[in-house]
Amino acid sequence: xxxxxxxxxxxxxxxxxxxxxxxxxxxxxxxxxxxxxxxxxxxxxxxxxxxxxxxxxxxxxxxxxxxxxxxxxxxxxxxxxxxxxxxxxxxxxxxxxxxxxxxxxxxxxxxxxxxxxxxxxxxxxxxxxxxxxxxxxxxxxxxxxxxxxxxxxxxxxxxxxxxxxxxxxxxxxxxxxxxxxxxxxxxxxxxxxxxxxxxxxxxxxxxxxxxxxxxxxxxxxxxxxxxxxxxxxxxxxxxxxxxxxxxxxxxxxxxxxxxxxxxxxxxxxxxxxxxxxxxxxxxxxxxxxxxxxxxxxxxxxxxxxxxxxxxxxxxxxxxxxxxxxxxxxxxxxxxxxxxxxxxxxxxxxxxxxxxxxxxxxxxxxxxxxxxxxxxxxxxxxxxxxxxxxxxxxxxxxxxxxxxxxxxxxxxxx
Amino acid sequence: xxxxxxxxxxxxxxxxxxxxxxxxxxxxxxxxxxxxxxxxxxxxxxxxxxxxxxxxxxxxxxxxxxxxxxxxxxxxxxxxxxxxxxxxxxxxxxxxxxxxxxxxxxxxxxxxxxxxxxxxxxxxxxxxxx
Numbered sequence: 348x349x350x351x352x353x354x355x356x357x358x359x360x361x362x363x364x365x366x367x368x369x370x371x372x373x374x375x376x377x378x379x380x381x382x383x384x385x386x387x388x389x390x391x392x393x394x395x396x397x398x399x400x401x402x403x404x405x406x407x408x409x410x411x412x413x414x415x416x417x418x419x420x421x422x423x424x425x426x427x428x429x430x431x432x433x434x435x436x437x438x439x440x441x442x443x444x445x446x447x448x449x450x451x452x453x454x455x456x457x458x459x460x461x462x463x464x465x466x467x468x469x470x471x472x473x474x475x476x477x478x479x480x481x482x483x484x485x486x487x488x489x490x491x492x493x494x495x496x497x498x499x500x501x502x503x504x505x506x507x508x509x510x511x512x513x514x515x516x517x518x519x520x521x522x523x524x525x526x527x528x529x530x531x532x533x534x535x536x537x538x539x540x541x542x543x544x545x546x547x548x549x550x551x552x553x554x555x556x557x558x559x560x561x562x563x564x565x566x567x568x569x570x571x572x573x574x575x576x577x578x579x580x581x582x583x584x585x586x587x588x589x590x591x592x593x594x595x596x597x598x599x600x601x602x603x604x605x606x607x608x609x610x611x612x613x614x615x616x617x618x619x620x621x622x623x624x625x626x627x628x629x630x631x632x633x634x635x636x637x638x639x640x641x642x643x644x645x646x647x648x649x650x651x652x653x654x655x656x657x658x659x660x661x662x663x664x665x666x667x668x669x670x671x672x673x674x675x676x677x678x679x680x681x682x683x684x685x686x687x688x689x690x691x692x693x694x695x696x697x698x699x700x701x702x703x704x705x706x707x708x709x710x711x712x713x714x715x716x717x718x719x720x721x722x723x724x725x726x727x728x729x730x731x732x733x734x735x736x737x738x739x740x741x742x743x744x745x746x747x748x749x750x751x752x753x754x755x756x757x758x759x760x
Numbered sequence: 761x762x763x764x765x766x767x768x769x770x771x772x773x774x775x776x777x778x779x780x781x782x783x784x785x786x787x788x789x790x791x792x793x794x795x796x797x798x799x800x801x802x803x804x805x806x807x808x809x810x811x812x813x814x815x816x817x818x819x820x821x822x823x824x825x826x827x828x829x830x831x832x833x834x835x836x837x838x839x840x841x842x843x844x845x846x847x848x849x850x851x852x853x854x855x856x857x858x859x860x861x862x863x864x865x866x867x868x869x870x871x872x873x874x875x876x877x878x879x880x881x882x883x884x885x886x887x888x889x890x
Contacts (some may be wrong), residue, residue, distance in 0.1 A: 386794075386795075386797065397824065398797060401852075402823045403823065404798075614824055618823065677801040678801055678821060679800065679801070679821055679823070681826075733826075
């Protein structure tokens with residue numbers, strides 16, 4: 348692998364490290380990925396499947412049928428204690444006090460300057476119990492930040508990442524495999540590692556960003572299931588203890604025919620999320636980028652204070668702006684390549700760039716430094732792809748052309 | 761992993777195979793295409809151009825990475841596989857036949873080529889795979 352890297356590939360444009368690092372962590376499903384012939388890649392300190400057979404095939408199968416992802420690398424931090432609601436209101440941008448039990452909200456966590464520490468989802472159990480789901484690359488950083496900030500609150504924070512496994516089933520046919528394999532629903536009480544003090548809905552009645560608890564046939568322990576995902580498709584995320592995730596994974600693989608399910612690696616996870624214009628921490632988001640830069644101001648609560656709110660209010664002018672584009676050529680834009688205006692003056696750089704399997708063209712996002720330029724006025728601009736100036740055109744995301752697809756009426760994000 | 765018997769391989773994972781006399785076809789190996797993943801774009805070499813061994817003659821781009829294609833020998837490009845402009849994925853599905861990259865004329869003597877035969881190449885890539 349190391350040889351092919353140095354000999355065959357142009358090193359400075361390779362974003363993903365293709366070689367294995369021996370100190371990488373493994374999810375409980377690592378051996379299953381190897382059995383399925385996965386190409387393994389180092390990501391956020393974990394050895395993860397990049398793809399099993401083909402990024403494009405896996406991507407299209409999620410759009411048309413269903414896909415199974417191991418996302419156990421993502422972090423789970425449990426927040427409990429008398430002040431937990433007040434505490435989360437303080438450190439997160441989303442309204443937490445109004446979040447109902449068995450519901451989820453998306454939120455940003457900002458630093459003292461209003462820069463984005465992480466983007467995450469918050470699961471509300473009963474009164475004082477929450478789970479925060481973090482990006483794998485940020486879990487340790489988030490946990491340190493939370494531990495630092497909670498000192499003046501009566502709050503207990505536990506990093507449960509190693510104890511909780513996480514699967515995602517995404518795609519319009521996800522329900523065809525999830526519903527029939529469920530044995531029964533837990534109404535109230537302990538759901539494995541979680542405590543449901545309010546009645547949980549049957550999984551088939553969940554709306555987007557609601558969650559429930561159910562036991563799958565032949566699996567000894569219950570799992571927590573949410574209607575959520577990172578693909579722009581109808582889908583579920585399933586939390587189960589690390590020691591039981593392997594039997595659940597195998598059970599889905601064995602029943603794959605129910606929904607034409609294929610295992611999907613991180614390669615297609617990235618192309619799917621990008622077509623849906625969902626941000627990726629490290630590309631669209633980092634600590635130097637504010638929610639306004641990233642176009643995420645709708646996730647800032649207007650009715651409460653939170654860390655980072657005051658500095659954001661002082662910022663009169665945005666420093667940069669996120670735009671989305673498509674290319675007329677075939678070369679794929681890559682992270683940090685330069686954006687040039689029609690006079691070939693550099694005006695920004697690529698945040699994400701990829702090939703869109705749905706549209707069969709290269710697409711990307713970029714931060715433009717001249718915030719006075721409206722995206723619509725950017726008529727002729729170029730991406731410097733290894734010295735080739737490739738013409739690009741601003742478009743409104745998402746990049747999902749659904750008109751030729753069968754639209755299921757309950758399909759939403 | 762398919763390794764085509766009768767072909768000769770470079771350490772940079774290109775193969776050549778004799779068609780007749782001095783005329784060979786070249787491509788990248790099944791191992792190389794599988795490391796790259798789905799190929800979506802190729803920059804082909806120019807017809808009639810000559811390249812020294814080890815010189816960059818083109819580029820293949822997959823969803824996740826870009827790789828250079830090097831001349832495995834001193835060569836002149838006699839023709840290129842224009843089908844790859846529209847269907848570069850032929851390199852993934854059929855790297856030794858319809859997914860070939862170019863037809864080449866050897867510029868040096870065939871018996872002095874510093875390339876591996878199929879068995880040596882198989883041994884070589886097994887050292888790359890941990």
